[in-house]
Amino acid sequence: MIVCVAVVGLQNNPLYLQSFTEADDALKLHYIVHCSLDVIDERVNNPKKTGSTMNETFLGLLYPTENYKVYGYITNTKVKFVLVTTDLDVKDADVRSFFRRFHSAYVDAVSNPFHVTGKKINSVFFAERVRDIVKSFGTNTTV
């Protein structure tokens, strides 16, 4: 079950953070997303010699914490998406397709002429689209 998704801008400023649990642990999720930024920076700036991570947008599993798994994705414009989930058996392909649809929703939200770059995304439509994408995560739906 997806617990939280976040969009972080290029100066590591949060652009969107949405949690999908009933519990009121927004702060803990903020903290997890914040820690994952360090891992992302490390992956981007020091690419593994053997891996082909130089050209990848999908960063994969960032780090598993006590009961969460955190996945990362970075766009060409240095905007980072972070996904926190409690699922134990998450398929790589599912996460990739999740990020692809999330990226598409993000691009549409940013193309809004009323959106100010660098400020939080306030679009209701974007929130709805994210909710739909999150709901269909894990079920085998094609994009």
Place this chain on the structure above:
Amino acid sequence: MGGKEVSESCVNSLVTEMVSSYCNRFYSTKPELAARRIEAIGFQVGLQLSERYTMDGSRFIDQLEAIKFICKDFWQSLFKKQIDNLKTNHRGTFVLQDNQFKWLTRMSVDHTLPKPQPDSLASAAADNKTAQAASMHLYFPCGIIRGALTNLGVPCAVSADLSNLPACSFVVRIKA
């Protein structure tokens, strides 16, 4: 893929009308301000377009790749053709030359001006007027290039060079 399309002549008309409004109505007494506003609009559009056109997934390794992306994929998506010539001085300046810039091909030159004699002041004046009129229309694409490159991590300043019409060049100076 499901993307929406816009008629090319509509975009051309919209851009022409925008330049005309800003120059003749909003800032008619201050052309430099009109130019800055138009360039700022282009900057915003460039930011948003670069987000959309880099969705496919390959990341750029350095600045040269970003410039090449602008010359090839970005220009292709915007104008259905690529930049014809790319020159650099290897010290942070790039010149992108388009031999038939889409938004300028439909512009007519004022033929009531005196026929240009070679080496006369009149021909220089006629050329100058054409160049001046056309240069206002180039602030928008300069802004687009600057917005796209800035979003890709290449802070720069972009200016247009119209010294040999109908080809126009965009000079990109990377800020160190």
